[in-house]
Amino acid sequence: MKKILLTLALAASTIAFSQTLQSENFNTLTIGNVGTDFAGTAVGQGGFLTSASNGTAPTTSNNAAVTNFQIIAAGNNNTKGLQFISPNGDKGSRVMAKPGLDVAWTGRTAGNEIIELEYDFFTGPITDSRTQVGMRILGTELVGTTPTTRTVSGFVYTTNTRVLQGVAYILNGAAYGTFLINLGATPIVLEANTWYTIGCSYNVTTGEATWRTDSNSLPSAMPAANWVPGISPIQVNIQQVVVGANATAVPPVPANVATSTISFDNYIVRAVATSNLLGNTDIAPLSSEAISIYPNPTTDVLNIKSAGSQTINAVQITDLNGRQIFTKTFSNVADAQINVNDLASGMYLINITSGDKSVTKKFLKQ
Numbered sequence: 001m002k003k004i005l006l007t008l009a010l011a012a013s014t015i016a017f018s019q020t021l022q023s024e025n026f027n028t029l030t031i032g033n034v035g036t037d038f039a040g041t042a043v044g045q046g047g048f049l050t051s052a053s054n055g056t057a058p059t060t061s062n063n064a065a066v067t068n069f070q071i072i073a074a075g076n077n078n079t080k081g082l083q084f085i086s087p088n089g090d091k092g093s094r095v096m097a098k099p100g101l102d103v104a105w106t107g108r109t110a111g112n113e114i115i116e117l118e119y120d121f122f123t124g125p126i127t128d129s130r131t132q133v134g135m136r137i138l139g140t141e142l143v144g145t146t147p148t149t150r151t152v153s154g155f156v157y158t159t160n161t162r163v164l165q166g167v168a169y170i171l172n173g174a175a176y177g178t179f180l181i182n183l184g185a186t187p188i189v190l191e192a193n194t195w196y197t198i199g200c201s202y203n204v205t206t207g208e209a210t211w212r213t214d215s216n217s218l219p220s221a222m223p224a225a226n227w228v229p230g231i232s233p234i235q236v237n238i239q240q241v242v243v244g245a246n247a248t249a250v251p252p253v254p255a256n257v258a259t260s261t262i263s264f265d266n267y268i269v270r271a272v273a274t275s276n277l278l279g280n281t282d283i284a285p286l287s288s289e290a291i292s293i294y295p296n297p298t299t300d301v302l303n304i305k306s307a308g309s310q311t312i313n314a315v316q317i318t319d320l321n322g323r324q325i326f327t328k329t330f331s332n333v334a335d336a337q338i339n340v341n342d343l344a345s346g347m348y349l350i351n352i353t354s355g356d357k358s359v360t361k362k363f364l365k366q
Contacts, residue, residue: 018276019112021104022236023268026071026080027346034069034082034096045071047098055091055242063088063259069096072263076120076195077297077364079346081265086131086159086240090255093241101269102140102234112271115233117153118199118278119267123162126192129260130253132156133240135267136167137202139231151178152202152231153209157190158243159260164188166200166211170226183211183220197266199277205229212277219277236269266347266362279349279360290359291352297364300341304352305334312336314353319346340365 024046035044040051052064068085075081084094105115119135136154140147150169157164165188166181190196200211201219207227210219240262245255290310294303306312311332317325317340325343330336338350343365351360 018116018270018272019109021108021115021269021271022098022101024098025266025347026075026082029071029080031071031073031080033066034071035066038064038066038068040095043099044069047100048096049099051093051095053093054087054089055093059089059091060255060257061087061089061092061242064092068094075263076122076265077347078366079265079364081120081122081263082238084133084238084240084262084264086129086133086260086262087242087256088259089242089257090245091242093239095237095239097235097237099235101236102232105233105271108271111273113205114201114203114272114275115152116199116201116270116272116275116277117236117267118197120195120197120265121157122195122263122265123157123190123192124159124261124263126162127159127258127260129159129258130243130256131159131240131260132243133159133260133262134167135236135238135264137200137233137269138235138237139202139204139233141169141228141231149234150228150231152233153200153211154237155198155200155211156180157262159262161187162190162192164190164196164198164213166209166220168202168209168222169228169231170209170222171228172226176228181211181222183213188213195265197278201275201277202231202233203229203275204232207231210275210277215278219275236267238264238267276360279362291354291361293350293352293361293363297366298340299366300339302338302340302350302363304336304338304350306354310354312352312354316351316353317343318349318351 029045035050038052040049050069052068054061054064070083072083134155136151139152154167156167169178202209207229210221212219242256246253292305314329316327
């Protein structure tokens with residue numbers, strides 16, 4: 001895959017009303033193999049298609065199987081999750097996707113021209129395995145009369161270096177192509193054996209792609225000269241591919257000989273009018289630090305506490321599919337309690353309003 005070294009601009013982020021197109025927290029699925037087929041033809045648990053390849057000959061990979069895709073008990077916050085096992089040799093890939101996003105996108109609310117993807121992933125142990133893994137939004141562009149698949153926005157995590165990068169189809173000078181995007185002046189190196197929540201987006205009208213790796217900082221975005229508009233979203237892939245050997249690189253890249261294991265959880269795809277990756281701002285932004293919720297995870301009561309001059313006027317709880325579960329209004333209180341004992345176990349979003357401002361946070365009901 002080509003690489004591009006560009007300095008990213010920081011893009012301000014706000015939110016309008018959003019629409020959930022697809023989501024999965026894996027909690028209703030059965031621990032074990034996702035599917036019975038690894039050719040990408042038979043639908044497995046959760047409606048997912050799974051595809052595993054050892055790559056083209058000659059290759060030393062020999063572990064393509066349905067077992068490459070596992071529902072596990074050790075998801076984020078002690079819920080279920082998804083485990084990917086990579087090829088154990090010098091070629092090969094793993095791809096998992098749920099059909100139907102193209103239909104959901106076509107039926108989106110008018111004005112919601114931005115697609116957002118957020119997900120949790122576990123970096124796994126330190127490894128010599130040379131694979132690139134992550135989730136990405138795919139779209140279709142007409143090249144003449146031929147529909148052509150593009151990666152409009154996504155992430156690539158390289159397992160042996162633990163470097164996280166963006167990936168997108170962009171215009172780089174006079175060349176169009178799919179490039180790895182450095183998300184800062186220096187590489188972002190993640191901790192081993194750690195869960196991260198990250199998000200990316202693509203504006204179909206303008207072509208702007210953005211990435212967010214920290215809810216306490218602004219998103220990163222490419223300069224407008226790199227944007228490619230008009231690519232219609234069709235699918236979100238969870239995928240992993242071996243980094244090929246390169247004897248001429250400095251330093252040389254040897255052939256991969258090891259497998260890697262990466263876990264995913266709580267992915268959600270939305271159509272929005274204004275991007276709000278990681279849910280840290282709103283139409284009138286309220287600092288995430290101005291409102292705290294605890295304990296998180298919780299079993300029965302969720303406490304909401306405001307800071308400084310902020311007060312609480314209303315709360316709304318939704319599930320990850322956007323369904324409203326609970327609403328309650330308050331009269332400018334500094335602290336509030338919500339009884340969530342009757343909620344089913346799982347991840348939820350709580351939107352807290354203070355005057356004409358609001359903030360959205362995630363919490364786990366155990």
